[in-house]
Structure formats: structure tokens, C-alpha cells
Amino acid sequence: MDSYLTTQRSTIFQHVGVMIYVFDIESQGMNKDLEYYRDCMEGLRQFSPNAAVFLLVHKMDLAREPKGAVFEKKKKELEEASGDGTVTVFGTSIYDESLYKAWSSIVHTLIPNATVLSRHLTTFAAACSATEVILFERTTFLVIATSSAAKPPTLSPGAEQDELDRHQLNPTRYERTSELVKAFKHSCSRVREEFHSLEMELYDFTAVLDEMTRNTYVLVIVHDPTIGNDLHLTFFLLDD
Template sequence: MARKKVLLMGKSSAGKTSMRSIIFANYIARDTRRLCATIDVEHSHVRFLGNLVLNLWDCGGYAEAFMENYFTSQRDTIFRNVEVLIYVFDVKSEERDKDIHYYQSCLEAILENSPKAKVFCLVHKMDLIADSHRDAVFAQREEELKRLSRPLEVTAFKTSIWDETLYKAWSSIVYQLVPNVSELERSLQQFAEIIDADEVLLFERATFLVISNSLRREHHDDHRFEKISNIVKQFKLSCSKLSAQFHSMEVRNSQFAAYIDVFTPNTYVLVVTSDSTLPSSAMLINIRNARSHFEKLEQAQESAVVR
């Protein structure tokens, strides 16, 4: 079983623990208000796609002394063997200079101890910015972060726990850790072509983060993956509160038919087709027949992770 170290950093109250609890611990946004500030470093191990384990280090910024210790006495321990660094910025922070100082200290430690780590910045709590200004504010912050991060490359996302942007960011981050993802995408494309589907999506079973997709017909909504992740995960939580087990779902109207079903031991699949006259039983047979191929592919991925 392979462990991928993911470092989650940022100043106190930036929202690190809230987003981690929503993605990996099945919290809903309003319940994160009862979470306490993280003291020092909180470790958690999240199994993802079978043999891949995300070793999450949530580094609390509760006191400046903790942040300074990360870069001095704990430097080697925290920043060694990091696969992914996620730095969270509170978009409304009144101490931006201090935020940037700590961020650049993180980058220096990463360059020294884990130079191949991928770096992501989340400009968080974007719901506090008026809709009409969000894109401009984010574009300015993104440009600034990319400039300050050189020579490292950074990918930035605007996020909020109150909408689908959080799932978009974390899906993109986790995508970087999935082994043999190109082979998975090729198989999804073949599957979509064989069954003449508009689109096929693969979701990780526990988090419902999007792992991969195949698009054969253009769609106007660029945020549909994350919206589906958010909606279905909330529905799964509602089912669990009623002691019911979520297995599958079908949505159909005159324009399309969509099917969500358990696919492999670690994934769900979503198939969307414009042919709303297709009998449900025919599509479910197609999904069932494809399972064995994708289960073998998943086993090969697990073996690649172990190696």
C-alpha cells in the first residue's frame, strides 16, 4: 500500500480543516462551524482508489509560533517526501504580507526537501466576494502567486465550501496522484464510443471526486462535474442518515438520460446519453459488461501504486 504525503498549510482560520472535513469526512458546509482550530499538525490517512493512501498533514496556523516551528525545528520532518503542497489563502485576510511570507517560506522548504512536489494554491472563502468581482479578484491573486512562486510552478483555484468550486479544486489535485490515468481515460473513451454515450465520468467511491471523464459532445456547463459530485454526495449523506445504502440513480427527461451506478470496488460511473428512449435495462447491461475490464484496470493501477 503506497502512501502519498499531502501537506495542507495556511494561516489560522483560512479554512483548511473545514475543506478537509467536507471532502474526506462527509461533513456538510454548515456543520464545519463546530470544528475547532487545528493545534500543531494533525495527521490523517485516507484510502483512495484501493491501494493509494493519502497521508494528509493538516498543519495548523493557530499561533505564529507553530508556523515558525514548521520552518525551523520541524522543517525536515514536515517538508520531506511531500508529493503535494496545498497552501490555503483566506481571500479576505487582513494580513496578506504575513500570508505571503509564510507561503514563500513553505516554497523554500519544499525546494530544499521535496523539489519534485506539485504545488497548489487555494484562494479560499470566495463566497465573501461579490459575484461580479470574483473573477477579477482571483485573476489578480493568481498572477501574483505565480510570480512569487518562481522557479516552482503553481496551480491556483478559487474555492468556497458553499459551492462546487471546492470539489473542482480537490478533483484536480487528486487527479495528479492517480497512477496510469492516461490508460484509464483511453478505456473510458472506448467505452463511451461503444455505447454511443455523450459523456462518461468516473468518481472515486468514498469522496465522489471526479477521477476521469470522456466527453463526446460539447456541454455548456464547465462546472457540471463538481456540481454532480456535490449533489450526489449530499444525497448519499441523506441516505445514510435514514440507514439506507446509496447504490444507483437514474435521471431522465425528453432531452437526455443519465445513469449513476456502482462500477468497480472503488468507483462509481455516470453515463449520459441524448437517447432518452433507450431502455434502462439496456444501459445497465452495458455498464455491467464493462465492469470486468475496469476492475482489471483498477487492479493493475493498484499494482503500479505498490511498485
């Protein structure tokens, strides 16, 4: 670390798009951690002033006090240590979806045309009467872009409130989908099969996951009961 901040400083901090700095919530050397962090921020200001900075307060599951209060205290401390720099702070743990959510946000900042992709996905969702369309990175299954303003699912006439509640989109759906697909891909590899696509038709929705490009998968969720497993997808790569 000392070498990075001295003799290699101009190399390490040159042309940086994103800096991700991880703090251990139970670190016994926080003063030293902050000293290194301030040096890194100074390196960015000198060589890459436009870099985005993300701070992960990791191992939140080990926090002894209420997690919300511990995180807010640590977040305030890190923001003060950042000086005039703009930073985004996440509380993370390997035992819930928080780490996935943080990495998805980080990856999203590295995609220059994310807004364009979202607009195309929204158009595509409307064209096939989908509730939502999500674009995933192929290897990690991190979310790249989603269709905007997912419309409420189409329900049968006279649907009861409890049926409507059951169709509400889960706020952790991306993280759970990623976890399940990666587990399924792992199962395929264990029997020496390669995962390509997945189609599910359940009682209240249809889901189709398929390759879109060499580096991405697209997931289409449809609640419209008139669209069944005969849903076939054709993807067009359009220049903006």
C-alpha cells in the same frame, strides 16, 4: 507553523507529492502569510523539488471589488512570491462549484494512470453509445477521469435548434452531480439505508450510476433515444 518550518522541516517536506496552500482573500496578515509560504516553497525545493503546488485564494465570495480583478491581482502577487516555482492558483468559495473544481484538479494530479483511465472510459462510451462516461471517487465524488471529447447527443430527425441547445452538456455538470449524489446518499443514511446505485430515465436522456470498484463509481449518460432503461452495464477491470 514555526515548528513545521524549523525542527520538523525534514519530516514535513520529505516525499511530498502535492502541497496545497490556502490564502484568505481578506487576511489582515498577508505579509506574514507570504513569509510562511516562501519558507514552505524553500522546504519543497530542498526535500521534494518535484512536488506540485496548488494555491487556493479562498473566500472569494467576500471580495469587495469585482471578483475577477481581485483574483487576478492576488494570483500575480502569489506567482511573484513563488519565484521560479511552478504553481497553479484557484479562486475558491464554499458557495459555488469553484472549490469542488479546484479539489478535482488536485486529486487528478495524484492519479498516475489518469490518461489510461480516460482512454478506457472513451472506449467504453463508444461501446455503449454513451454521450459521456465519468469516473468518481467513492467518498468525495470528486472526478477521477472522464471519457474524452464527449460526442454531441443523438437527436431525432428534424430536431429544432432549441432542442439541440437544451442537450448541450453543462460545464458545471460534474460539480452539480457530485452535490446531488452526496445529498441523496445523506438522505439514504437518515433512513438507515445504504446507497449502491442509481438509474434514471428521463425524457431526453438516461443516466446510470453504479459501483465500479471498491473505491469508485461510474456514471454513464446516454442521449440516444433507442437506448432506454434496459441499459445494463458490465464493467471489466483491464490491465493496461
